[in-house]
Amino acid sequence: SAVISQKPSRDICQRGTSLTIQCQVDSQVTMMFWYRQQPGQSLTLIATANQGSEATYESGFVIDKFPISRPNLTFSTLTVSNMSPEDSSIYLCSVESGGETQYFGPGTRLLVL
């Protein structure tokens, strides 16, 4: 199994600012995933982050808006840049461990005013 922590757990931000969300895993994992869950919607994959390479972004998400770092096998950050109220969501990171199920972090609840 894998235990994942995220910081911050929640934040309220002003439009135009940026927020960096941290994801820490208690074991080394190859792939980390960042998801967004907008209010009342299902989860949507933003990008896949592999250590030592550029993140792979899904359609509709770009690196300028959601830059991702993956400096080692246990840590990743997602930045939400130049925020607008439409970015208000829950952001979750997840990992796949041992070819089994995916493990999810507790989420970061973001409100942009």
Added chain:
Amino acid sequence: KNEVEQSPQNLTAQEGEFITINCSYSVGISALHWLQQHPGGGIVSLFMLSSGKKKHGRLIATINIQEKHSSLHITASHPRDSAVYICAAQQGGSEKLVFGKGTKLTVNP
């Protein structure tokens, strides 16, 4: 049409009732995940299955690959089971998940 459809969207039950949540998918999959999301937003993985049936405590998950359908059952439901239950299809040859919109379950005492 969403690739993963769940029903019902909302479900209210009395404590002790048997609960069934359904999931249909249209994509080819390597596995089907059932997840539980509590009001705070955190997600817990309940099951990952590619065939047959799995059981954990009061929870049972089944999948029919031919019919592209899965069900999550909760026996002897309890108010602490109240949460959103999400079905997610893991596409063949990929780690990517395609999520359903979730079923909000409320179990009243």
